[in-house]
Amino acid sequence: MGNNSWVLKMAMRDFRKNFSKLMLFVSAMVVGIAALVAISSFGDNLSKDIDSQAKELLGADLVLGNNQPIGDQEIDNLASAVAEEINFASMVAFPSTGESRLTQVRALKGDFPYYGRLETVPEGADKSFRDGGRKALVEKILMAQFNAEVGDSIKVGELTFVIEGELQKVPGQTGITATVAPAVYIPMEYSEATGLIQYGSRLNYQKYYQLGPDIEIELLIEQYEEAWEEQKVNYTTVESRRNQTGRAFENLANFLSLVAFVALLLGCVGVASAVNVFVKEKVASVAVLRCLGVTAWTAMKIYLLQILLMGMAGAVVGAILGTLLQYLLPAVFADFLPVEVSLGVAWTSVGFGLITGLFVSVLFGLLPLLKIRKVSPMATLRPDENNISIKKDPLRWGVILAILLFVFGFSYFLLGGVWFAAGFTGFIIFAFLTLWSVALLVMWSIRRFLPISLRYTIRQSLSNLYRPNNQTVSLIATIGLGTAMISTLFFVQGQLLDEVKFADKEDQPNMLLFDIQTRQVDDVVKALEKRDLPIMQRVPIVTMALESINGINRKSNDTLPEEERRSRGLYNREFRVTYRDSLIASERLVKGELRKVEQAGDSIFVSFDEGYANRTGVNIGDEIIFNVQGRPLKTYVGSFRDVKFNQVSTNFLVLFPENVLDNAPKFHVVITKTKNDRQAAEVQSEIVRAYPNVSVVNLGAIVETLEEILSKIGFVIQFMAFFSIATGIVVLISSLIISKYQRMRESILLRTLGASSAKVSSINTMEYFFLGSLASLSGIILSFLAAFLLSQFVFQLPFRPAWKEAAIVYVVITALTVVLGWLNGSKIIKRPPMEILRD
Amino acid sequence: MAILEVKNVSKTYKSGNRVLTVLDEVSFSVDQGDSIAIVGPSGSGKTTLLGLCAGLDAASNGSVKLVDKSLESLTEDERAEVRNQHIGFIFQNFQLLPTLTALENVMVPLELKKNKDARQIAKSLLEKVGLGDRLGHYPTQLSGGEQQRVSIARAFANQPKVLFADEPTGNLDTETGELIEELIFRLNKDQGTTLILVTHDLELAKKTNRIINIRGGKVQEVGNG
Structure with a gap:
């Protein structure tokens, strides 16, 4: 029966009556497309601006x-x-x-x-x-x-x-x-x-x-590169700065696109869930068509075509919104932009958004649409017995595979690495499965353990979560993931700040004075002691460079094959080292031992930070010659330390034993603890006045700066997470509208049975309260997990659950759900019972 | 000449570990132009039998031959083709497509047959059933009786050889029901269609040439209408 023009005609006929409903279905993905187009357009324009303003980025032709x-x-x-x-x-x-x-x-x-x-x-x-x-x-x-x-x-x-x-x-x-x-x-x-x-x-x-304009910069570089290398002079050209900045912002734009993509995926779940409801409503019509002789595929094509049309419409609306949204972005990213950004329609981004929108709406719509193929014409005679299951349908698994491939492909396109893309896809699968499982588990528990003795209002509202077409699970997944993103951000942000503030404990230092000259150090210490401040550390620092390692100097290192060559940074670095024969609280020995120098002529064993040694390929026993102010000093690597760099302390990549550097030129760092912020300000002011070259950092100032930076980064992430929340809200609204008729019937039935409007209203409000609670709690559970993993493996901090922030997120998201549901439900309650009878 | 031959047809369903037999070794045949009624109490298997005869479902055992085609040897899509070419349906709950107007509903079977005069034929059929002034109305804008008349017009649109009707007056009041009955039998006679109807209503059944009484999935008796 594959008559394509008839399929088109039928699709258009059906579409007339379904337009508003279908528009509602695809509305969930509009936010995601808008975010994607906005970020992509902004990225495109930014990249052009970086190109056109490359000279201004550097301010010169060569540095x-x-x-x-x-x-x-x-x-x-x-x-x-x-x-x-x-x-x-x-x-x-x-x-x-x-x-x-x-x-x-x-x-x-x-x-x-x-x-x-x-x-x-x-x-x-x-x-x-x-x-x-x-x-x-x-x-x-x-x-x-x-x-x-x-x-x-x-x-x-x-x-x-x-x-x-x-x-x-x-x-x-x-x-x-x-x-x-x-x-x-x-x-x-x-x-x-x-x-x-x-x-x-x-x-x-x-x-x-x-x-001058006649000078070829590349030729110039070629000519002098070697000499500069010899002098350890580094150079930056307009081109290299442009590439560096362009790359950094391309990475940023790609990362943000990925966040927008998450919002789009959430929207897609909303689309799939809504199309599922649409399909359920269409089963009767499909059964009639099948009776009239329409094949399964032809019937499916009628509806697929409509999804295609609406996907296109959704993508167009998303692309227009995204192009407009782009005008907001310079304000959001103001603190991160090195150039003036020009705004305008970026057609490639618009095209990208359109194709993506169209593709995802079909892909995600197809999943529930496949059920149409399984509608039996017998459903015309027995409408209640048409339970369609496509769990074993190979096509369904094909579509699921296509969705996963799409997520992988899209993230690969943005991240440019197979493992990154696999990691992202894995995270998406994990997040959805977790939320899905949490939602199913909570709902199963309610159904299984809901006591009959519970108050009727509560029991009825909990039971409403099982209402057919209620989309409870997909709502929990979408709102939950949005919540998870926002709360993870809050938790991690709070944890980092806490960690810094936490350092201000009884026995921890909170003020660091550095760049103290040898002639000043006694006076500085006296000044602190006069105020009764403890001298917690008094550390001499000597600067030096690495001359050679195991006999290989910088020049010979350059001639080695790439796999044997060490990083140039090792030779170019200015090492700031100290000397002592013991460890301090922020470090512990992990390999080898600290060996003292008892008398002149003893071999000198230095200790390296383990992480730095691993990164640069330094091993225990290596012979290293340092250049200390022009004098070579032969040493051996004797031990590795695990150094915690996130404490207010002096930490060193290389530690010398005592009795070696005593006579070398040096400067000093003194660490103390002030009693309060006021005393810290007074000490800082006194020291800086008396010794202007001495720099003072106190914990209060670090916390302040960190807070400022985190709030700036946080604002950007919140802005991006907003898209996910907005998608969740759209899915919520559309699901409320989709289930409106059923809600109306229920509330009218309850009122016919004698329930007051207030009772019906409180049942509905409770239902939204439970829905909001489930969604936000699922999200919060996920974000606790994410924050735990981040603090353990990325920041290496002990995990402290942020209960207060979690409570705030819970209240806000739940209240939002209740208010939206209530706004939508108030109209339903006001409908007179007779209307439904006439319907 | 038989247009429908049902031979030893059984239909069973699995419900957990139990096998439920809904139809048990049913056999009968219907000649072209004949009219029969399948009657029986609720749950006796009459709707299942109608579904099998019309090729809407497949039998567990036995064979159904409809317009010279053995339905059990056809795929679902091939059965759909047979339905489109030779079969008409009238349902108890009308089963109109809610998103299509009355005219468009009647046009569907004709369009599926790629009939170029679909609109004209549908229009004249609707006029014949007395709905000439309701062509552009959607099903929700029509009364139950009007919806069933649209459904009858649709059923006769592709000039079917066999018309299956499932409780065609079940959802209608007596007066409207009688009008619908009269319409079905009139069109049936005009077009020489074979009529197979399922009903509880013995009065309606008596208007057919033959009555098949079914109880507990078995044919109890075949009598004259």
């Missing part, structure tokens, strides 16, 4: 960097302009209030940036601060924190500068960078006089070059 002064280079003469910068972390103080904070000081000479500009208030301050005199540009986040204004003073090291302007934006820098290390620009001519350029300071020297 050279080193932790030593770079010195004169041959290309200085080829460049049309050269600028220099020394940057380092240091405390800056605001003399008017005496407050101080660790910042990134940038001492600048020349006209950097050559592309883009330092945006300042007032305008022009970026030029005038270089006109001579002690003037500084200060990042706006710092100005806001200390209520400073242009014209106020700021103390950098020994010198006081006038704030010439407030820095709004630095080329290539994001809001997050500014939060972690806000910048203070000063003219380079004063850098020495600040007293901060001294031994132990972590200095970065940079040279910015503007090159």
Whole structure:
């Protein structure tokens, strides 16, 4: 009977009456498509903007960097302009209030940036601060924190500068960078006089070059690469920065697309569940068609065509919404963007959204639609006996396999790795199965153990969860997964903050003073002791570089075959080491032993952090020659330590024994514990005033910065999780509308039997309460599991359940479900009983 | 010449470990142009028998030959073809497609046969059953009697050789029921169709040429209507 035009005609006839219902079915996936198109469009536009603003990202054509002064280079003469910068972390103080904070000081000479500009208030301050005199540009986040204004003073090291302007934006820098290390620009001519350029300071020297249009940058790099390598000078070109930034944002866009994809998958579950209801309603019509001589496939095609049409409509609506939604994204990602993002319709993303929408609606709709093939014409004579089961149908398994392949393929497309994609697909299967199982288990338990003695209202509302076509399980899965995403985020965020705050226990240090010169260290200790503060650690630090390992130096390492070659980072790194003959609380010995040096001439055995040793291929017994301020020092790897780096403590990749480095040039770190935040502020202020080169970090400041960063990241994740919740809400609304007729019949029957409207209303409200509770609790259980796994295996923290946050999530999600259900149900209750009889 | 031959037909269902026999070794035949009624109490197996005769279901044992085709040797899709070409149905609960208008409902069997005059034929059939002014109405906009008349028009649309009717007046009041009966028998006579109807109503059964009385899945007697 394969008459395609007749199938089309029948589909269109049926579609007329089903339009609104089908639109409701596919509405669940609209949010997911919108999210996908929005993120993808935004990613496309961002990538174009990174390309077009690549020069502004770097601010120059070429940047050279080193932790030593770079010195004169041959290309200085080829460049049309050269600028220099020394940057380092240091405390800056605001003399008017005496407050101080660790910042990134940038001492600048020349006209950097050559592309883009330092945006300042007032305008022009970026030029005038270089006109001579002690003037500084200060990042706006710092100005806001200390209520400073242009014209106020700021103390950098020994010198006081006038704030010439407030820095709004630095080329290539994001809001997050500014939060972690806000910048203070000063003219380079004063850098020495600040007293901060001294031994132990972590200095970065940079040279910015503007090159003429006739200079081929690749050829230039080729020519000087070797010499720079020799001098340990690194270089960045516009192209390399563009690639680096582009890659980072491509990864971010892909990750966010994956989150949007989860929302889409949730929507698809909603689609499948709604189409299932649709199919149940169509069984009678299909049976009639079968009686009239329509084949099983032809009957299925009539409905498949309608799903296809609605899938298309849903995808179009989603694509339009997504394109509009994109205009919100720059505000959401404001703190993460290094370039100005232009917005507009990204046709490839729109096409991508349309195809995806169409494909998933058919794929997920097909699963319940396959049942149509099994409708017997006998259902016309015995409508109540038509239990269709396609559990053993090979086609059903084929479609399930196709869905899994689609999830795998889509995640592979976004993540670009088979294992990542398999992991993601595994997670999706696990999450759905977990939620599905939790939902089924809870519902089974209610049915099995529901006592008859329970109050009627509660019993009736619980029984309502089994109402045919109620979609209870799929609602629990969709709302539950959305809840799981949001609460996992809350839990992990809370746990990280707790961990930092937790460090502020009785015996734990909470203040760290570093960059202390040897001549200052006794005075600093005295100043702390005068305030009755304990000196919990007093650690000398010596800087050195690795010369060779087992006789292989950097040059010979480069000539080795790739599988034998060690990371260049090992040779280029500046090691900051300390010396002691014992372990501290944040470390434990895992291999070998700590060996002392008793007398001159003893072999020197150093101890490595186990993780670092494993990453760089360092083994026990390896011979390592360090270069300590120009003097070679032969050592052997004697032991490995497991070091916990997440504590306020001084931790070292390499530990020397005592009696080796006593006479080497060094600087010091002192660790103490203040009694409260006020005392911490006073100590910080006193130390910074007396020793401007000493940097002070206190736990309160770390917590504050961490909170700020986490809240910024959290906002983005919440925004993305919103799509899942929104999908859950759409599925909820559509399921309420789908089951409206049945609810209406039930409530009218109850009212006919004498129940008051208030009684019916409370039964309905209780039903939504139980539904919301089940969904949110299932989600919370899943998120506890996820938070547990993340804290154990990713953050390596002890898991502490966040009961308070869980309670908040539970209340909000349940209340939302009750309110939505109630809004929908109030109309039903108001319908007069006669209406149903006439229907 | 027999248009329907039922030979030793049995139908059994499995219910847990029990085997339930709904029809047990039923045999009879119906000649072309004949009219028969299958009567019996509720649960006697008459609807099952109708389903087997019309090829809506497959027998567990025995054979059913309808318009010279052995139904047990046909696939479900081949049986669908037979139904479309030769069979008409009238149901107790009308079974109209709710999303189609009265006219479109009647057009379906004709369109399936790729009849180019489907609209014209359907329209004239609806006029014949007195619904010429209700062509564009949906089933929910029609009364029970009107819906059954649409169903009758649909049943006769493809000029079936055999018309199966399952309690055609079961859901209607007496007066409307009589009108429907009259309509079925009139159209049946006009078109020379074989009529096989299932009913509780002995008065209606008596209007056919033959009555098959079925009890407990067995044919008790074959009498004259």
